[in-house]
Amino acid sequence: MQGNDNAYVEFEGVSKSFDGRTLVVENLDLSVKKGEFLTMLGPSGSGKTTCLMMLAGFETPTSGAIRIDGRSVHELPPRKRGIGMVFQNYALFPHMTVGRNLAFPLEVRGLDEAQCRERVARALRLVRLDGLEDRRPGQLSGGQQQRVAIARALVFEPELVLMDEPLGALDRRLREEMQYEIRRIHKSLGVTMVYVTHDQEEAMVMSDRIAVLRSGDVEQVAEPEVLYEEPERSFVARFIGENNRLHGRVRSVDGDICEVETGGQIVRALRVAPCRPGDATTLSIRPERVAVSPEAGLYTNELDAIIEDITFLGDHLRVRVNVCGRSDFIAKIPNIVGHGAMLVGDNVRIGWTPTDCRVLDPENEEEST
Amino acid sequence: MATAGTRERVGRFIYVGFCTAVFLFLIAPILVIVPLSFNAEPYFTFTEGMLRLDADAYSLRWYRQIVENEVWTRALVNSLVIGIASTVLATGLGTLAAMGLSSPAMPGRRWAMGLLISPMVTPVIIAAAGMFFFYSNLGLAQTHIGLILAHAALGTPFVVITVTATLSAFDTNLTRAAASLGAGPVRVFRRVQLPLIAPGVISGALFAFATSFDEVVVVLFMAAIEQRTIPRQMWAGIREQISPTILAVATFLIVFAVLLLFAVEWMRRRSAAR
Numbered sequence: 002m003q004g005n006d007n008a009y010v011e012f013e014g015v016s017k018s019f020d021g022r023t024l025v026v027e028n029l030d031l032s033v034k035k036g037e038f039l040t041m042l043g044p045s046g047s048g049k050t051t052c053l054m055m056l057a058g059f060e061t062p063t064s065g066a067i068r069i070d071g072r073s074v075h076e077l078p079p080r081k082r083g084i085g086m087v088f089q090n091y092a093l094f095p096h097m098t099v100g101r102n103l104a105f106p107l108e109v110r111g112l113d114e115a116q117c118r119e120r121v122a123r124a125l126r127l128v129r130l131d132g133l134e135d136r137r138p139g140q141l142s143g144g145q146q147q148r149v150a151i152a153r154a155l156v157f158e159p160e161l162v163l164m165d166e167p168l169g170a171l172d173r174r175l176r177e178e179m180q181y182e183i184r185r186i187h188k189s190l191g192v193t194m195v196y197v198t199h200d201q202e203e204a205m206v207m208s209d210r211i212a213v214l215r216s217g218d219v220e221q222v223a224e225p226e227v228l229y230e231e232p233e234r235s236f237v238a239r240f241i242g243e244n245n246r247l248h249g250r251v252r253s254v255d256g257d258i259c260e261v262e263t264g265g266q267i268v269r270a271l272r273v274a275p276c277r278p279g280d281a282t283t284l285s286i287r288p289e290r291v292a293v294s295p296e297a298g299l300y301t302n303e304l305d306a307i308i309e310d311i312t313f314l315g316d317h318l319r320v321r322v323n324v325c326g327r328s329d330f331i332a333k334i335p336n337i338v339g340h341g342a343m344l345v346g347d348n349v350r351i352g353w354t355p356t357d358c359r360v361l362d363p364e365n366e367e368e369s370t
Numbered sequence: 371m372a373t374a375g376t377r378e379r380v381g382r383f384i385y386v387g388f389c390t391a392v393f394l395f396l397i398a399p400i401l402v403i404v405p406l407s408f409n410a411e412p413y414f415t416f417t418e419g420m421l422r423l424d425a426d427a428y429s430l431r432w433y434r435q436i437v438e439n440e441v442w443t444r445a446l447v448n449s450l451v452i453g454i455a456s457t458v459l460a461t462g463l464g465t466l467a468a469m470g471l472s473s474p475a476m477p478g479r480r481w482a483m484g485l486l487i488s489p490m491v492t493p494v495i496i497a498a499a500g501m502f503f504f505y506s507n508l509g510l511a512q513t514h515i516g517l518i519l520a521h522a523a524l525g526t527p528f529v530v531i532t533v534t535a536t537l538s539a540f541d542t543n544l545t546r547a548a549a550s551l552g553a554g555p556v557r558v559f560r561r562v563q564l565p566l567i568a569p570g571v572i573s574g575a576l577f578a579f580a581t582s583f584d585e586v587v588v589v590l591f592m593a594a595i596e597q598r599t600i601p602r603q604m605w606a607g608i609r610e611q612i613s614p615t616i617l618a619v620a621t622f623l624i625v626f627a628v629l630l631l632f633a634v635e636w637m638r639r640r641s642a643a644r
Contacts, residue, residue, distance in 0.1 A: 059546055079549040092547035096565045105561070106551035157552070 008032035008068075009193050010056065010161065015065035017051050017217075025051050027217040028065070033195060035160075038187050040196045040204040042240070043214030049197045052214070053163050056195065058082050069161065085154030085162040085192075089169050091146045093138040099125070099149050100134030106157040124156040127186060144175045151183065155190065164196045168203065180206045201241050205229070213237050233273055235361040238285040245291070245330050247284040248363070251276045259360050264326030269301050270358035281363035290357040291332035293320055293349055300352030306330070308347045322351060400624060407432055407617035414614065432618035442619065444596075445603035452514065452599060453582040456521035460578040463522070464529025465571050469563070471530070472537040483530070490527040494587040497524070502591040512594040520588050525578030532577065536570030569637045576634050580627065 010033040017026040026048040033039045041049040054060040056067060058079035066073050074082055094102050103121040112120070125131050128148035138146055147167060154162055164183070168176045184207050187194050198204055204211045205225045212222040213236070220234045232238035239246065249263030259272045261284055270284050292300065293308075306322035313336075320332045320343065332351060343349070410429040411417050419427025436442045467486055471479050489497055501520050502511060510516030540563070548558040564571070586601040593602055600619060607616045 057546075057550055059549075079546070080552045080554060082550075083552070084550060086547065086550040088543045088547060090541065090543060092541065092543040094544060094548075094562055105548070105553070109552040109557065153547075153551070 007034050009035035009037075009070055010195065011066075011068040012052065012056075013066045013068070015052070015055065015062045015067060017048070017055060017060065018063045024063075024217055026055075026062075029218055031212055031219055031222065033193060035193055036191050038184070038194045038196065038207060038209045040198060040208040040211045041214055042198060042201060042204040042211050044199055044240070046216070047214040048217040049199075049214045050165055053165050053195065053197050057084055057086050057163055083157075083159050083161075085157070085159040087147075087150050087154045087162070087164040087167045089166045091138070091150040091167075093146055093149055093153070095138055097137075098134060099130070099136050099138065099141070102138065102149060103134075103153050103156045106153065110157060120156055124152040127155065127189075128152045128182070143171055144179065147171065147179060148182075151186065155186070155192070159192065161193045161195070164194065166198055167196075168198075168200075176203070177206075183207060205241075211241075213240060215240075231273075232285065232359065232361070235283040235285060235364045238359065238361060239364070243288055243331065243333075245286045245288060246364075247286075247325050247327065247330075249282055249284060249325075251278050251280045251282055251360070253278055258355055261360060264324070266304055266325050268304070268325070268358065269355040270360045271356045273359045274362045276360060283361045283364050284358055285361050286353055286358040288319070288331040288333040289317075290353050291330075292352050293322075293332050293334055293343065295350065295352040297350075301355050302358065303350050303352040306349055306351045308343060308345050308349060311343060311345060322349070324351060403617050403620050404624070407614060407621040409614050409617070412614060414612065414617070432614045435613070435615040436618055436622070439615070441598075441603060442600075442615065445598050445600045448514075448597055449583055449599040449601075452517050452521060452597075453579050455514075455518045456525055456582045457575050457579040459518065459522035460525035461529050461571060461575040464526045464574060464578070465533050465567075467526070468530045468533035468537060472534060472540075483534075486530050487527045489524050494524075494585075498588040498591045501588060505592065511592050512597065514597055517589065517592055517597055517599075520592060521582035521585060522578075524585065524588070525581045528577035528581065529571070529574030532570045532574035533567060534570075536567045540566060569640055573634045573637045576630050576637075580630050583623075583626070 010031075012029050012031040015026055015029045016024055018024050029048070029052065031052075041052060043049045051060060055062050056069075056074075058074065058077060061075075066075065068074065069082065069084075093099075094105070097105070100118075100121055103124055104117040107117045107120055121134060122131070125133060128151055130145060130148050130152070133141070133145070133149075138149065141149065150167065151164075154164075167183075168179050171179060180203055183194075183196075187207075196204075196207065208225055210222055210224055211228055213220045213228065213234075215236050221228060221232065221237045223231075228237060228241050232241065235246065238244045247261075247263040247268065249261045249268070252260040252262050252267065254260075254272060254277065257272050259270055259276065259282075261268050261270055261282060263284060268284060274282070276282055295303070297303075304324050306324040308320060309323050309328055310319075310321040312319040312321075316336055318334050318336060320334060321328070322330050322332060324330045405420070406414065406416065408428040408430065409417065409420065410427050410431065417427055436446075464486075467482075470476055471483050471486075476482070498520075501523075505511040505516045505520070510519065544562055544566070545558050548562045553561065583599075584601060585599075586605055589597070589599050589602040590605070593599070598606070600623065604616050604619055607613060
């Protein structure tokens with residue numbers, strides 16, 4: 002990852018501590034390709050916003066280096082980094098009109114009145130707010146203010162744009178609309194974007210790649226599909242999408258396939274984390290990969306289960322079963338003819354292929370519930 | 371029902387009566403000066419003609435005195451010069467201090483704040499005596515500059531307090547946004563911070579000006595004849611020649627103070643409306 006010619010933004014061994022004792026960011030390596038939309042995804046306290054603030058220059062790393070376009074930015078104040086930034090609360094200047102807000106970075110750069118007006122109009126067209134130059138931020142709706150904030154971060158044509166949970170304050174419908182809007186703008190301009198959010202759905206919709214952060218370090222960086230299909234850490238499996246977890250102990254390892262004992266049953270699963278017989282582990286399997294009452298012999302893993310609950314959700318059903326000593330195991334089955342035969346309390350067989358069930362690092366039980 | 375209604379009415383009557391009494395107690399000694407200042411006779415009391423509302427019993431002669439008497443015009447000029455100069459100084463320094471004290475990076479903020487506010491809580495007589503001895507050694511006593519500096523020290527706490535209050539509502543992301551857009555610290559201050567904290571700065575400045583304009587104790591210690599301000603001249607007038615000119619000046623000061631208060635209130639509303 003280091004010295005990658007492709008990397009536009011690089012974090013190398015970056016640590017940050019505010020009080021000199023606890024590390025908010027711990028020895029973090031991350032690289033962002035030019036033109037890429039990378040999302041830092043993590044729960045609150047994972048250090049994602051701190052990383053963004055260090056990249057923007059508002060915080061200084063305690064140790065490690067941050068490079069933009071191969072150049073260390075350690076000595077560079079925020080105003081000289083040429084980074085467009087969108088803040089969670091928009092941070093529009095309330096005493097200036099929309100036009101003046103957008104012209105601000107242009108005036109700083111010494112553009113004359115006519116150039117400013119032209120660039121401002123173009124930026125407003127980009128976010129579909131043409132003709133609102135003379136409004137004040139206070140007269141706009143939340144969604145419009147957000148668009149103005151994005152336009153202001155783009156109007157001076159920076160190569161790198163950072164966004165810190167910019168959609169957090171918007172309602173759900175508007176948020177979804179803005180996700181596509183930001184995605185569209187990113188594609189049309191080809192700028193590099195680093196986006197911070199705690200919303201995994203948002204990250205999935207928008208990103209080229211997602212870096213999942215947990216307590217100051219990157220757990221996994223990958224494309225959304227890979228992150229969902231092939232999580233490498235149990236934290237990632239838990240954080241992205243819905244996921245069944247079974248805690249157990251490795252019995253034997255045969256190439257890529259392990260036998261794991263969980264709740265008194267033996268399960269065959271794909272080895273992802275390095276493990277040896279006797280190691281504790283967490284098995285992870287997506288609900289949609291679990292079959293209820295499959296044809297006999299179709300799956301290598303077949304277990305006895307009791308149906309605890311059935312929820313009808315239109316296109317699919319969520320079946321909660323008791324298996325391997327856990328009663329929170331979910332199977333998602335498509336709404337096809339014949340599901341009506343299932344009843345709560347039935348004894349059924351459930352099954353899945355070993356490669357859909359991943360042997361990950363053990364996570365402690367309390368944390369996982 | 372009837373008894374409850376009666377009791378309510380009686381209670382209300384007592385309430386309004388009490389409030390009126392308090393109000394009169396506070397304001398009457400000040401208001402009584404206003405008609406007296408139009409007295410045609412050189413007395414501090416209402417003449418019979420005044421009580422009869424006889425137009426001849428009233429005159430503007432004491433107001434004419436202010437304009438014509440060189441002592442008063444000089445006092446007015448002194449008051450304005452010292453007031454405006456010390457206000458400019460106090461506002462500049464107080465605003466800078468408030469901004470520094472609002473930064474989380476500033477060590478010992480509480481102590482520095484306490485020190486800056488102290489002229490407000492120290493008895494003026496002590497501050498004045500201290501300033502007198504200190505300024506005398508520097509050759510600043512009995513000079514305009516000395517008085518300007520002294521009044522600036524007294525006015526600064528008001529600016530620090532009002533600006534700190536407006537800064538507490540200031541969103542630091544705005545300065546970060548301005549910096550990320552390429553603006554240097556001076557531009558960030560002029561274009562983003564100052565316009566937004568202006569109501570606090572202006573009301574602080576008005577308080578600082580009022581402090582200097584009203585101040586008599588420090589002036590008593592520090593001023594020679596040439597530096598006498600209006601309050602100092604009134605002090606002299608009461609002691610030396612009892613003339614209703616003082617009442618005319620007092621009326622003028624009351625009107626001035628009321629206008630200042632209206633200005634402060636207007637600023638406050640403007641910033642609240644934002």
